[in-house]
Amino acid sequence: MRTDARRNREELLRAARALFVERGADVALEAVAQRAGVSIATLYRNFPDRSALVRAIVLEGIGSMDRAARRARDGLAEDPAGAWRTFVETAAGLQAGVLMPMLVPMLPDLATDPELRRARDAVVDAVRDLVAAAQRRGQVRSDVAADEILLLIMAIARPLPALPQEHVPEFIDRALAVAVAGLRPGSGPALPGRPVAMRVPGEECADRPGE
Amino acid sequence: MRTDARRNREELLRAARALFVERGADVALEAVAQRAGVSIATLYRNFPDRSALVRAIVLEGIGSMDRAARRARDGLAEDPAGAWRTFVETAAGLQAGVLMPMLVPMLPDLATDPELRRARDAVVDAVRDLVAAAQRRGQVRSDVAADEILLLIMAIARPLPALPQEHVPEFIDRALAVAVAGLRPGSGPALPGRPVAMRVPGEECADRPGE
Amino acid sequence: MRTDARRNREELLRAARALFVERGADVALEAVAQRAGVSIATLYRNFPDRSALVRAIVLEGIGSMDRAARRARDGLAEDPAGAWRTFVETAAGLQAGVLMPMLVPMLPDLATDPELRRARDAVVDAVRDLVAAAQRRGQVRSDVAADEILLLIMAIARPLPALPQEHVPEFIDRALAVAVAGLRPGSGPALPGRPVAMRVPGEECADRPGE
Amino acid sequence: MRTDARRNREELLRAARALFVERGADVALEAVAQRAGVSIATLYRNFPDRSALVRAIVLEGIGSMDRAARRARDGLAEDPAGAWRTFVETAAGLQAGVLMPMLVPMLPDLATDPELRRARDAVVDAVRDLVAAAQRRGQVRSDVAADEILLLIMAIARPLPALPQEHVPEFIDRALAVAVAGLRPGSGPALPGRPVAMRVPGEECADRPGE
DNA sequence: GATGAATGAGTGTTCATTCAT
DNA sequence: GATGAATGAACACTCATTCAT
Incomplete structure (x- = not known):
């Protein structure tokens, strides 16, 4: 029974992740259960x-x-360009990475967790750490902040x-290549304004009144 | 009262545009009305x-x-870099432009309009047209498609x-600068894969089943 | 101006009567106004x-x-069968006759008017009066009450x-002919039970709770 | 709990049937739920x-x-008058039989079911079949169609x-007796016009525009 | 531990009615 | 006197969440 239960939990997580990505974070939970093959x-x-x-x-995604990030930082010494590029792609490939910022501010309860x-x-x-190292190694321009790269x-x-499902991976690959190029030192004039930081959950949630 | 009515209509559009951008196209219409200061x-x-x-x-945004785009193409002869950069910023600044692809595929009724x-x-x-001209003028690398730039x-x-409201404009400015740099000819290795096209509304709507 | 106003009133009544018959007594009043060509x-x-x-x-229909009924009673002496048949058809033809029972109990406010x-x-x-006279003249069986005939x-x-609009008049004609035949003295065995009376508006309205 | 659920379903059907008959097919579904003692x-x-x-x-009513009708046809041989009269009364007593034609044309979705x-x-x-048999047995005049009898x-x-609830059954009994008498062969002159047919659901729904 | 069923609260939409012009 | 516009209240329908089995 323990095995079945664990399998259910896994299926639920998988289904939820997929549906959150596909249809946004407000899918019906019933749809999640159905996709996982269990009852609500x-x-x-x-x-x-x-x-x-x-x-x-x-939590999964953050992990x-x-x-x-740690793997990339350790790899920078051997192959700076490759390690950096790999990190960017891995981060983009993590649905969880995509979901994290989408989901966290949505849930005030989690702010204090x-x-x-x-x-x-x-x-x-x-x-x-990784970005600082990449900047030292000349992979990333120095007027950009780590948070901005994540964003x-x-x-x-x-x-x-507007992007058909079947072209999503290809578009992401190509757009990331553009971004990586634009993040190179010397790829263009200095960025306007000052670096921007991500929202720390639990602090500024009040700026979305009525939600 | 004709005046009041027009004001109401304007307020409703303004409120809807803002809320669609902030919270997605499925905001409660009641919230739109409330923000516009009228009843549902x-x-x-x-x-x-x-x-x-x-x-x-x-429709507003498309216009x-x-x-x-037309203004930028006409301006390319005099100031290629400036005209191109201005277009990118204007396009990003047009919430409506942003909304167009976000909203159109979401509403099957509109597909056939x-x-x-x-x-x-x-x-x-x-x-x-504009992108082709910008590519001829050397502002944009030639292995990227117009649709991809819009996307x-x-x-x-x-x-x-994850981005606090007050930092949104600054982040957009900075990220666009990165993108414009990455889109320059010679800013990096050739893009992987083949150019991607936007969804034509009314054709592939079936690939989001259950939504 | 007085003329226009009266015309409006007439048009409104005509429209309301038609729509009540066509779509039931709960049509949108806006639809009535529109059909009459005036604003709500x-x-x-x-x-x-x-x-x-x-x-x-x-009131119109009752009049x-x-x-x-008076005309028919006066005509019974000359042509009993004809006068009776004409009354039945006229009554059925009066949309007001149709509407009266539909509408009266629906409106408690009117009960005390x-x-x-x-x-x-x-x-x-x-x-x-008419039915009594018709019974004396042998047009109508005597075990039926005037109210029942109206009903x-x-x-x-x-x-x-279930009846297509275009067949309505023909069906009414034929069904009334059956009814008139069935109402003849000697057309069949005595009616079961005792005569039934119409609801007097304002008395038993309480038996439709929740409406 | 399977038992409770079935009971609920039954109650809902009972409540809906009653309310559709009493107040028409556009009662608030909330009222149906309330009458059945469950939530909407x-x-x-x-x-x-x-x-x-x-x-x-x-479907229930049609069944x-x-x-x-089948029972009545089989009974005609033994007791023509009784079997026929019983059918008429049973049909009238079937609120569902009454509802069938009332409801079907009202719902375009059902037209193609x-x-x-x-x-x-x-x-x-x-x-x-039954009417033809009854006509052969001399219970029903031959210039009337089966559909017209149902109508x-x-x-x-x-x-x-206009009829108080408590008198409904008695009135129906008496009016049906009149109708049965009027339907007898020889009960009166030939019916005017030609026989009328019921609306076949899904065909002429367009003749009630705007409804 | 798993389920089907029940529910309260919310959202989209319509309509009778009132008001400012 | 006539109108377009505004509104509150009702109703259809959905969904997160809880309960009895």
């Missing part, structure tokens, strides 16, 4: 709340992104309704 | 349908984008939940 | 209330039925959704 | 649509009418607002 009540047994489901997905907080701080640190990756990797 | 029934008097509201916004169809074809042609602009200009 | 506000100037509109139609009360009493008396006519003349 | 959402769980509810009632179509064709055939029964059995 089973979903609720595993995740007492929509929040809980989102939380699990976000993967964290590992990718200490585990989430810790994981988030870790991944942000890891990416900052750009996420902007590109998020699904655009 | 007044919204329905002006726009008999959610479709009608979206349609009005999309603005069309004008921007002939006026919308015509306006869309016109803007796509105008942008293709990239849209990806960047769409609000990311 | 004009309808409300003429009839402060849905009740007022119904009241006017009912016509009253005249038909003295003018309506008076008109109603008059028409009931006239029909009772039967109304039941037959009311539009049945 | 439960109604929707059982019947995804107003159509589905109507469909269930209509009962079909059985009554094949199961409904088949059931309808079956009952119409059965009634035509007449329905016209009589539908509730008239």
Whole structure:
């Protein structure tokens, strides 16, 4: 029975991740359960709340992104261009990476979640480390901040309704190549304005009144 | 009272545009009405349908984008870099331009609307013209398609939940600068794969089943 | 101006009568105004209330039925069968006759209306007179009450959704012929039970709770 | 809990049938749910649509009418008058039989439903058989069509607002007795015009524009 | 542990009625 | 006197969530 239960949980996560990406974060939970092949009540047994489901997905995604950043930083010494490029692609490929910023601010309850907080701080640190190293190695222009790179990756990797599903991966590849080129030192004039930072969940949630 | 009515209509459009951008095209219409300072029934008097509201916004946006593309093409002779950069920024600044592809495929009723169809074809042609001219003038690498540039602009200009509202314009400026740099000829290795085209509304709507 | 106003009132009544018959007594008042070629506000100037509109139609119909009953009674001496048959057909032809029972119980406010009360009493008396005379003349079996005859006519003349519009008059003619035949003295065994009376508006309205 | 659910479904059907008869097919579904003692959402769980509810009632009713017609035809040999009279009364007593023609043309979705179509064709055939047999046995005049008899029964059995609820059964009995008498061979002069047919659902729905 | 069923609260949409011009 | 516009309240339908089995 333990095995079945674990399988259910996995299926639910997989289904939720896919549907969140495909149809946005407000899919009917019933649709998630159906895609996972279980009843809606089973979903609720595993995740007492929509929040809980989102939380699990976000944690997973943060973990993967964290590992990718550390791996890339360690690889920079041997193959700077390759390691950097690989990181960008891996980050974009992580649906969870895409989902994280989409989902986190949506859920005020999660803002105070200490585990989430810790994981988030870790991944942000890891990416900052990596970007700093990449800048030292000449892969990345120095007037851009780590957060901005993450934001750009996420902007590109998020699904655009105008883009047919079957072309999504190809478009993401090509757009990321443009971004990586534009992020090279000397690829253009200095960026306007000052670096921008991501929202820290739990702080500025009040600026979306009525939501 | 004719004046008041027109003001209401304007307010409704403004509110809808803002909310569609901020929260996606499925905001509660009640929220739109509230933001415009009128009752929900007044919204329905002006726009008999959610479709009608979206349609009005999309048409507006398509028109603005069309004008921007024509203006830019005419300006390329005098100041290639400036005209191109201005177009990119104007396009990104047009929330409506951003909304067009976001909204059109979302509403099957609009797919067959002939006026919308015509306006869309016109803007796509105008942008293709512009991009071809910009490529001849050396502003844009030649292995990228016009559609992809629009998609990239849209990806960047769409609000990311992880980005605090007050930093949105600054981030968009900076990310676009990166994109424009990456789009320069010679800014990096050839793009992988083949150019990607936008969805033509009314054709592939079936690939988002259940939505 | 007085002329225009009167014309508006007439048009409104005509439109309301037609639409009540065609689509039931709960048509949108806006549809009535539109059919009459005036604005909804004009309808409300003429009839402060849905009740007022119904009241006017009912009064008109009652008057016509009253005249038909008196005319028939006076004609019985000369041509009993013809006068009786003509009354039945005239009553069925009066949309007002059809509408009266449909509309009256629907409007508790009208129950206490003295003018309506008076008109109603008059028409009931006239029909009772007529039926009594017809029974004396051998046109109508004696175990049936005047109210029942009115009810039967109304039941037959009311539009049945299953009957295509274009066959309505023919069906009514044929069904009334069956009814007239069945109402002849000696056409069949005695009727079961005891005669039934129509609802007197304002008395038993409480038996349709929740409406 | 399977038991409770079935009970709910039954209650919903019972409530809907009663309310459709009493107040027409456009009652608030909320009222149906309330009468059945369940929440509106439960109604929707059982019947995804107003159509589905109507469909269930209509199918039930068609089935009962079909059985009554077959039984009556088989009984004609032994007791022609009794079997015929019993059929007429049973048909009138079947609120569902009454509802069938009332409801079907009202819902375009149902017009093309094949199961409904088949059931309808079956009952119409059965009634035509029965009427033909009754005409051969001398119970029914030969210048009337089966459809017209059904229409007449329905016209009589539908509730008239002018008739107090408690007198409805008695009135129906008496009016049907009049009708049966009028339908006897030789009960009166030939019917005017030509026989009329019921609307075949799905064909002439267009003649009620705007409804 | 898993399920089908039930529900309260929300959203889209319509309509009777009122008001400012 | 006539109108277009505005509104509150109703109704259809959906969904997150809870409960009894």
